[in-house]
Amino acid sequence: MIDYLAGLNDAQKEAVLYTEGPLMIVAGAGSGKTKVLTTRIAHLMAKGIDAFNILALTFTNKAAKEMKERVERILENRDARNLYIGTFHSVFARILRTAAPKIGFPNNFTIYDTDDAKSVVKTVVNELNLDDKHYKPNVVYNRISQAKNALVNPTDYATDYAIQQEDMRSNRPAIAQIYDAYVKRCFKNGAMDFDDLLLKFYELLKNFPESLHKYQHKFKYILIDEFQDTNPAQYEIIKLLGAVYENVCVVGDDAQSIYSFRGATIENILQFQKDYDDVKVVKLEQNYRSTQSILHVANQVIKNNKGQIPKNLWTENIVGEKIRLVRTLTDNDEGKFVADTIQEQKLRNHFNNRDFAILYRTNSQSRAFEESLRRMGIPYTIYGGISFYQRKEIKDYIAYLRIIVNPKDEESLKRIINFPARGIGKTSIDKAILFANEKNISMWDVLTNAALYGFKGGTLEAIDNFVLMIKSFGSMLVTKNAYEVAIHVGKQTNFVKELFNDKTTEGLARYENVQELLNSIREWVDNQQNLSQIDEDGIILEDTPANAEDGNAPVAGRSRGEVGLSTYLQQITLLTDADEKDPNADTVKLMTIHAAKGLEFSCVFAAGLEESLFPNAMSINTREELEEERRLFYVVVTRAKHKLWITYANTRYRFGSLIQNDPSRFIDEIPEEHLDRSFAGGGLKNQKTSGWDSGSAFDRMNRGFGRENKNRAEKPSYLVPTNKPQLKEHTPSPDFVASDTSNLQVGQKIEHQKFGFGEVIKIEGSAHNPVATVKFDLNGEKKIMLNYAKLRIVNS
DNA sequence: TACAGTGCTTTTTTT
């Protein structure tokens, strides 16, 4: 083993060597947190602790994978394969896979992703005869999720005064009822949602002393990553697991707590110190990642938050360059600027694509960057957005596989019972569901006795055939692996053929996606066969590299679980789109700031620094929300190693119409001496010419981002006029004040800060979201969303 | 029953 302590600073060493008793590591951004965690694990094992007794929990698969790999690298052997390193969700899911019957769930329980869960909410809302326009699945599901994360069960929910007050205030008094029905329905379906994976594991520990005892003694050493993002459910689980040995090591940074919307509470950091008498606290304050400039900016901004844990993050790195603050006229210009700058930096400074990240607040911002990067021929990868497994055709295919494993799963059953069309129409489906609800049995139970429930003729025949088919698939589970079953299903159901026969472009894409799914299942089976090993719980240890020579052959005598469909389904639901992508690929990375937590890049573009976008309009109502936005800003700044650009646009498209935003308040919090302001794109004030091709704009821009490109012959693309109508800049009246536009009428004259004077010629859209069409004297007709735009009514 | 056309909502962040 290599000398793992070499290269650690004093604080890091202390955190590694303090192995017994509760330990809290306050790890500033870029302070070597992962290094400490992985070294600590290596140290534990060097001391002779059995890998089977070490549990490390992370929030993302990515983090788990990295930790596993780095421990292996330090140990230089394969002992790491026996460590429990994984996300909260995946580790608990694996344990629940064997323990589920104790709490009334089948071993083969289905894991519902967020879409599935919302679909169940919708079903339940409709069955309760409530209006799903008012009880929006999104809203209701979030509420339920919050409750679960706070360990509030339906009964508590219904009787908690504060919660009920809140639901009354939003005029949704029936959420308690929906929550109750939702839980019952999931139970009936033999399904757990993401939150249940925590909640049910907690219940297992709480209600079954023998289980608690077992895992308390199994996990003698516990490590928790990103502790600031744990929710109460996770906290209580950790507390239970660690209660005997108290060897609990938590690592976190209160300044990077950005998941409170998902139920995380910083309180856990304080609670941790209360729950154990003698918590050792180690602060990691030396930053190895960023330049001094970047770090100063981060430190200065976060100072505006109240009540951070006092710490002094410092670095020995060079001062570095100033942060470039770039204003553009539109979101598209912002995209062009970024793509152009990347191109230029690659040429001048020999960066690779992978050195760049474009980070933003919301996923919808990716489009402008995507377009401009594509136009420049710069390879990029977008993280976030819909994952492969969320595509409709993939979800449908997987619904078949789920039904085979767990026929009680009504959500999946409804998806595929009539696709491909087999003569079981909506009327029949509704009837079956009705019977199921009346008798409190599953829809599948109704279908298997269809004749009993009065189904007749062609419908009865169709149902019987369907049931027979699914049952025949089910009988394959014992002898066939996931791939064999999946292929068989695709053929027998005509699912693949149906897609193949659709020769439209989309149909072709769907067919290819399904082929890709099948390939990935085969790949998974191959991998599992090579390297799976099963521990005494029957829990499969994932991602353990093949190593036939060391005699660790897969444990014999088990069912085909390790390559079986059930295991496959369990793990793909917990996969996110980030897990499908290679982080080392030489591409520019595009992702939300949330998704970028824990990552670092040489060059970072923090985009869309505008009021109402960042900080987001949804999060400026309370001090707590705003501070979380500020922490988010702290996170994005500290992702950068060498160069940081902060960009914002004066106008951008939202829901198809233009809106105008002020620069983010966070920009004002950056010390001016660290900033290098510039402007990219046309529309300079007092500029008479209409174009973006004016020399002065170009000069200004040059001054803006560096002298290097002075000799540049060609104008960057965003300075070249497009065939779009040019915006004629308007200087707002000195007395410009936005008017109340709730009663805006057709025919009224208004002034817009950017577009100038104009007349309202149409008002459409809904009452909550009115859209005015305005004919501007200078700039022609534009659609303006009144909820966002600032207009001054000139006359009435 | 299927689908084409219409109108309405959506975008905060995710395991």
Next chain:
DNA sequence: AAGCACTGTA
């Protein structure tokens, strides 16, 4: 701008 649900038509 786009996706979704609803409606009316064939």
